[in-house]
Amino acid sequence: MAELPVPLDRLRPAREYVYESQDKAMVDTLRVLAADAVEHAGHGHPGTAMSLAPVAWQLFQNVMHLDPRDPHWPGRDRFILSAGHASLTLYLQLFAAGAGLELDDIRALRTEGSKTPGHPEVHHTDHVEMTTGPLGQGLATAVGFAYDQRRLRGLLDPDTAAGASPFDHHVFVIASDGDIQEGVTNEAASLAGHQRLGNLVVVYDANRISIEDDTDVAFTEDVAQRYRALGWQVLDVDFTGGTEGHEVPHYREDPRSLYDALARAKRTTDAPTLIRLRTVIGWPAPTKQNTGGVHGAALGAEELAATKRALGFDPQESFAVDPALLERSRRLRERAAVRRADWEQALQRWRAERPEAARLYDRLREQRLPEGFDAAFPTWNADEKSVATRAASGQVLSALAEVMPELWGGSADLAGSNNTTMAGEPSFLPADRQTAAFRGGPHGRTLHFGIREFAAACIVNGIALGGLTRAYAGTFLTFSDYQRPALRLAALMGTPSVHVWTHDSIGLGEDGPTHQPVEHLAALRAIPGLDVVRPADANETAWAWHTVLGRRGRPAGIVLSRQALPVLPRADLDGGAEACASAAGTARGAYVLQEARDVEGHTSAPRVLLIATGSEVQVAVQARNRLQQEGVPTRVVSAPCLEWFVDQDEAYRHHVLPEGPDAPVRISIEAGIAQGWHEYTVTSTSRGARISLEHYGESAPGTRLMEKYGFTQAHVVDTARRLLDEQARHGAEHPVRTEKDHT
Numbered sequence: 001m002a003e004l005p006v007p008l009d010r011l012r013p014a015r016e017y018v019y020e021s022q023d024k025a026m027v028d029t030l031r032v033l034a035a036d037a038v039e040h041a042g043h044g045h046p047g048t049a050m051s052l053a054p055v056a057w058q059l060f061q062n063v064m065h066l067d068p069r070d071p072h073w074p075g076r077d078r079f080i081l082s083a084g085h086a087s088l089t090l091y092l093q094l095f096a097a098g099a100g101l102e103l104d105d106i107r108a109l110r111t112e113g114s115k116t117p118g119h120p121e122v123h124h125t126d127h128v129e130m131t132t133g134p135l136g137q138g139l140a141t142a143v144g145f146a147y148d149q150r151r152l153r154g155l156l157d158p159d160t161a162a163g164a165s166p167f168d169h170h171v172f173v174i175a176s177d178g179d180i181q182e183g184v185t186n187e188a189a190s191l192a193g194h195q196r197l198g199n200l201v202v203v204y205d206a207n208r209i210s211i212e213d214d215t216d217v218a219f220t221e222d223v224a225q226r227y228r229a230l231g232w233q234v235l236d237v238d239f240t241g242g243t244e245g246h247e248v249p250h251y252r253e254d255p256r257s258l259y260d261a262l263a264r265a266k267r268t269t270d271a272p273t274l275i276r277l278r279t280v281i282g283w284p285a286p287t288k289q290n291t292g293g294v295h296g297a298a299l300g301a302e303e304l305a306a307t308k309r310a311l312g313f314d315p316q317e318s319f320a321v322d323p324a325l326l327e328r329s330r331r332l333r334e335r336a337a338v339r340r341a342d343w344e345q346a347l348q349r350w351r352a353e354r355p356e357a358a359r360l361y362d363r364l365r366e367q368r369l370p371e372g373f374d375a376a377f378p379t380w381n382a383d384e385k386s387v388a389t390r391a392a393s394g395q396v397l398s399a400l401a402e403v404m405p406e407l408w409g410g411s412a413d414l415a416g417s418n419n420t421t422m423a424g425e426p427s428f429l430p431a432d433r434q435t436a437a438f439r440g441g442p443h444g445r446t447l448h449f450g451i452r453e454f455a456a457a458c459i460v461n462g463i464a465l466g467g468l469t470r471a472y473a474g475t476f477l478t479f480s481d482y483q484r485p486a487l488r489l490a491a492l493m494g495t496p497s498v499h500v501w502t503h504d505s506i507g508l509g510e511d512g513p514t515h516q517p518v519e520h521l522a523a524l525r526a527i528p529g530l531d532v533v534r535p536a537d538a539n540e541t542a543w544a545w546h547t548v549l550g551r552r553g554r555p556a557g558i559v560l561s562r563q564a565l566p567v568l569p570r571a572d573l574d575g576g577a578e579a580c581a582s583a584a585g586t587a588r589g590a591y592v593l594q595e596a597r598d599v600e601g602h603t604s605a606p607r608v609l610l611i612a613t614g615s616e617v618q619v620a621v622q623a624r625n626r627l628q629q630e631g632v633p634t635r636v637v638s639a640p641c642l643e644w645f646v647d648q649d650e651a652y653r654h655h656v657l658p659e660g661p662d663a664p665v666r667i668s669i670e671a672g673i674a675q676g677w678h679e680y681t682v683t684s685t686s687r688g689a690r691i692s693l694e695h696y697g698e699s700a701p702g703t704r705l706m707e708k709y710g711f712t713q714a715h716v717v718d719t720a721r722r723l724l725d726e727q728a729r730h731g732a733e734h735p736v737r738t739e740k741d742h743t
Contacts, residue, residue, distance in 0.1 A: 144462020
């Protein structure tokens with residue numbers, strides 16, 4: 001008789017509750033190892049790792065579905081240590097599970113090249129899902145992981161009962177008092193509650209101690225009530241023996257209550273869960289437990305010895321592990337293999353039942369772009385009316401909707417301004433959250449972040465880290481300031497999240513200086529590993545999206561205009577005096593848009609080189625026309641993404657921006673501060689100037705502000721004439737012009 005397939009139930013913990021004397025002994029071993037590792041390094045955070053050892057043990061050994069041998073198993077639950085300073089909490093469980101770390105790795109904590117850096121780093125240590133350390137971002141990004149799981153479920157297996165799909169998994173977070181205090185966690189938790197993300201479980205380590213010691217100095221709110229108000233299920237577990245306040249006369253570990261709370265959280269499908277766990281930081285260090293002193297410093301030899309004696313360990317031994325206990329804890333690998341086999345059976349059944357979805361799944365796993373991707377992008381003709389690049393971006397997204405189901409996103413309450421809604425696509429909302437205006441479902445595609453820019457950026461980071469779908473978030477460029485910590489972390493992790501930033505300059509007009517970005521382009525370009533793309537017209541916008549979606553390994557922001565911009569003529573460079581290069585040059589970061597020509601219309605070496613981005617490219621084109629009429633061969637370079645241009649080979653860069661004794665004078669034109677443009681406008685052999693904006697704008701029509709602040713054909717032409725005159729009078733040996741040319 002054929003065996004019946006094993007039913008999959010991902011709502012249950014990985015196994016029934018087990019916590020025998022050997023488990024307790026191994027947990028105590030991990031506490032001591034945490035103290036030993038920090039003492040050996042001379043710095044670190046031992047306290048939380050000591051007190052959370054039994055918590056992490058329950059998660060890894062009993063509750064989570066994971067495969068210690070395969071950190072990339074798609075059926076795994078995800079674990080996020082939002083309290084990244086307590087990195088040993090994670091490292092020690094990976095060691096105990098045989099998941100890629102050995103005792104030498106623990107001994108090498110916080111040393112150069114080790115697998116155990118001071119904070120967990122994704123792509124560096126196996127089984128680390130994201131880089132954590134900046135408090136709050138782990139929990140907020142975990143909401144994005146939960147979003148991703150639900151969207152992927154909707155793409156691949158929408159109708160299977162909860163817990164019975166191979167694409168069901170949970171996201172577990174350990175968060176600290178510091179995480180809960182950070183504003184971004186409230187932003188993201190509010191969204192998680194609104195979205196009823198039952199796949200998200202947060203263990204809040206309420207030890208009430210931080211670097212400045214007692215959190216009462218700044219933090220006395222009722223966190224449980226706050227999270228209930230946000231729509232979360234809140235459960236309480238106490239490891240302090242029920243003591244009120246901050247005096248802890250004794251300690252009562254209660255692993256069974258914790259397991260029961262985690263099991264209940266897994267079975268709750270209509271709300272995220274916060275388990276408020278009361279612990280004693282640094283237990284059982286005799287004099288430093290429950291103090292700020294054990295939070296971020298080594299115990300010291302005397303305190304460490306006393307701690308070991310309290311737990312029955314030899315104070316003369318360091319990094320001591322009973323081989324039998326380690327062998328027992330690493331049996332997790334065998335249990336995991338059995339669970340994974342069940343999952344693989346379920347996946348094969350699904351493949352047989354849903355062959356089309358299986359093909360999509362395989363493509364997503366292989367990170368292949370869809371068939372029809374290149375052909376899906378719209379194009380615009382130069383004889384069409386002007387179009388704002390934000391509007392062009394919206395048309396691109398709608399065109400991609402059918403061919404690229406993994407692409408989804410939305411806006412921080414600015415969808416109508418950011419043009420981030422794909423035409424006709426439903427909202428990502430639980431059934432009971434829908435309204436007459438916003439229809440959709442739990443697997444919908446249009447995201448509504450509300451006015452929560454920081455959380456939006458964290459959430460798209462989490463979605464991107466999930467690995468199979470691509471998400472974008474929109475807001476005004478000036479509000480990218482709210483997102484900067486998440487942008488930096490995305491760049492640090494190499495996470496391909498996408499941001500749509502509109503209203504990109506003083507050209508937005510009457511909203512005034514609060515909404516007119518001035519320093520933002522330079523500030524964003526200062527983040528290593530972040531691609532900042534500012535297209536000049538509709539066709540460059542399409543190529544910006546094409547390039548961003550074709551690249552992985554780094555985040556990107558597409559910077560778009562509110563005001564309409566002319567569609568630049570597109571033809572081969574040899575097509576005549578008014579021809580422009582193809583917008584495909586966008587993918588190279590900077591390219592020759594209009595070539596210099598002599599009086600007979602033939603291609604010529606340029607005497608003037610105009611470099612511009614975004615809406616200012618049209619000003620460069622107008623200035624070129626005037627200079628060409630005066631007999632001055634002038635090249636226009638559109639430079640939508642300096643990061644992509646830097647990636648090009650030297651020969652190409654020198655072709656676009658020629659150097660040498662006969663190099664042209666160079667002028668950059670961008671409606672923002674000039675910081676960053678010096679290296680492109682001044683060389684050892686050519687003169688340069690930067691037409692920029694070194695002050696805030698004002699409330700007036702955008703066209704008036706552009707004229708008032710010098711972003712005009714006349715100003716560019718006058719600047720070019722002045723540089724040419726200086727070059728003629730002084731030659732290349734005279735010090736080059738370096739000042740900014742601005743009003």
